[in-house]
Amino acid sequence: DVKVTQSSRYLVKRTGEKVFLECVQDMDHENMFWYRQDPGLGLRLIYFSYDVKMKEKGDIPEGYSVSREKKERFSLILESASTNQTSMYLCASSLGQGKMTNTGELFFGEGSRLTVL
C-alpha cells in the first residue's frame, strides 16, 4: 500500500522558534509538494520539488523554505515561526512525468496541524 508519512500530526511551537516538518514517501515518486490548508481558502501550494535538490516556489513561499536531500524525503522549514503560520500542513507526492507536466494523482499524508503561540 502506498504511503506518505508526515512525522508529526500535532505540534505546538512558540513565536520565533525554528520548525521542521518532515515528510517521507515510499512510492519512489519524483514529485513532492507542501500545501497549507486553511478554512475557506482550500489548499495553497508553498513549495514543490520535482527531483532531488530541486525546488520551485509555489503561491505562498514567504516565511518557508524546503529541503530535499533524498528522493523519498521532503522537509518544510519555518525559520522563525509566527502566529499567522498556525495552520494544517499537507505533504503530497506524485509520479514524475517530466518537469513541465504533473498530470497524475497526488498521494497525501495525513497532515501536520501546527499551532504557533
Added chain:
Amino acid sequence: AQSVTQLGSHVSVSEGALVLLRCNYSSSVPPYLFWYVQYPNQGLQLLLKYTSAATLVKGINGFEAEFKKSETSFHLTKPSAHMSDAAEYFCAVSTYIPTFGRGTSLIVHP
C-alpha cells in the same frame, strides 16, 4: 494559467438525496481534472480523475463526474447520499502544478 472555482462552500442534503457539487475551471491547455475527498483529521484521497479518455468518469463510493468542455465544468454527483459521504470535497486542475479549489463541505442529514 489555471484556476478552479467551487460553487458553494457548504452543501446540505438528506440521506438518500442526490448529491451535486459544482466545479468550474479555467486552463490555457487541455486540463487534467480531479476530485479529492477529505474526511475529518485526514489527508486527501482521490475520488476520480478526468484524463481525456471519456467525458463521464466514474469514481469510488458511487461518485461520478462529467467533463463539459463548453461549460468548463466538472461537477461531481452521486445519486443517493449516505451518511458516510459527509466530508470536504476538493476539485483540482493540473497541467504543470496542481491547483485546488477552496473546497465544499458536504453535510448529510438523516
